[in-house]
Amino acid sequence: MRWLFAAFVAQKAATLLGLFFLARYLGEFDFGRFAIALSIPTALEALTDLGLSWALIREGAGRPALARALAVATLVPKLVLAALTVAVTFFVCWSLSFPPELVEVAVLVAIAKAFDSLTYLARAVFQAHERMEFDAAAQSLDAVVRLALTLFTLIGGFGLVGLAKALVVAAAIVFAGTAAEALRHFLLPVRPAWGMVPALFWTGLPLAVVWLLESINLRSGIVVTGMSLGSVAAGNVAAAFRLIEPLVAIPAVIATVLLPLTSRYVFEERPTIPWLFRSSVKTGVLLGLVVALILLGAGPLLVGAVFGAEFDEARQIIRFLALAIVVLYVHMLLVPLVLALRQQRALIVAQLLGVTVNVAVVSLATPLGTAAAAVGLALGEVVVVAVLAFAVRQLRAFGAVAALRTAVLGVAPAAIALTAAPLGEVVATSLALILLLVLIRSLRIMEPREMSYLEGIGPGFGRVSRLLLAPIG
DSSP, X not given: OHHHHHHHHHHHHHHHHHHHHHHHHHHHHHHHHHHHHHHHHHHTHHHHHTTHHHHHHHHHTTOHHHHHHHHHHXXXXXXXXXXXXXHHHHHHHHHTXXXXXXXXXXXXXXXXXXXXXXXXXXXXXXHHTTOHHHHHHHHHHHHHHHHHHHHHHHHHTOHHHHHHHHHHHHHHHHHHHHHHXXXXXXXXXXXXXXXXXXXXXXXXXXXXXXXXXXXXXXXXXHHHHHHHHOHHHHHHHHHHHHHHGGGGHHHHHHHHHHHHHHHHHHHTTOTXXXXXXXXXXXXXXXXXXXXXXXXXXXXXXXXXXXXXXXXXXXXXXXXXXXXXXXXXXXXXXXXXXXXXXXXXHHHHHHHHHHHHHHHHHHHHOGGGTTHHHHHHHHHHHHHHHHHHHHXXXXXXXXXXXXXXXGGGGGHHHHHHHHHOGGGOHHHHHHHHHHHHHHHHHHTTOSOHHHHHHHTTTOHHHHHHHHHHTOOOO
């Protein structure tokens, strides 16, 4: 857990530094064009993997020999899928009448995503073996190489096409290093289970749909804004959305660990999953509240520091995005739990409804301008969490409603942060944080057994949770 969290922090720090240079070298117009070109292959990334990586983690958790055989057997199908996704990216960009330069950029990014997909297969082997230190090393390598080549490209003035080529080279280097470590430590001797590949595809297909809908939900606002309001507006929306990416490091780390851990618990039929579920969701809610309040106070300052004064509209967008943080955290934590329980159909339905609400708000809420993308995301996330909490029988049995009730704690602090304008952003947010922490430490948010099962996620996270959330001893 500690290795993963350190890798996520390093990766997000490198992302922020890269965004700092990207925004200043490209400006809001070219930054918007690059964000639009990037969104197409990123949204199609699920087709490159077709859910095989998640399926390998879920089916191979606790069974290392099976994980090794499945990983080797799926390499060739993954190569075919990668080539197919590059072709689909070109067709989508051509059908949307992208300018030739943006089509070239999108195709190059799709090639980079193809290498990334092969890297995900190697990382899935690490996660199925619950050897997160190898996964952390792969992410750290990716952050360093990608940042170095991005800076070299920007300083050299190679433009958008050169930047996309740099992403391809970086992805190829990371894949080579990650695959070498996976082969050396986990894939020898090579004994592929060819006969199980069709079953793994059948298992992975709904997981690919889940991944695809996740990508569409997060990026549809950028594309729709760009088509309706232009590249400058899309650049501001992309800037605000990219700024919150480092803030989802904690739920992303927990979600990464939860999928193999919960899958193993389900396979072993352990009766302790409800405690792990409730502790994870409650922690996600509380940490989301803290991060949302910090973002309300410091978000506009971060926009100016990272992107510059040119991205003025992003300052307002970030305020609306702060309202989506809590439900975004909960959504990210529910996905691995629902997948481990093999309830992907309910998840797909919830995601479809969420994406529909998201796109409808962005398309119809023209008076909100660029802020509609953030409002659409927030409302879409609320729909996804609500549908999952009430539609999945296991989650109700685990105490989903009680766990989500923790979000009520954010009402009073959020009211202070949003309405105390005369005090200033920093003062109002500080008071809201103090009130939130008082409420957290005054109420018994966590039961002792729930706290103990946080240790199943990671000892370091358990200690932080005990310090921040609820002293119970």
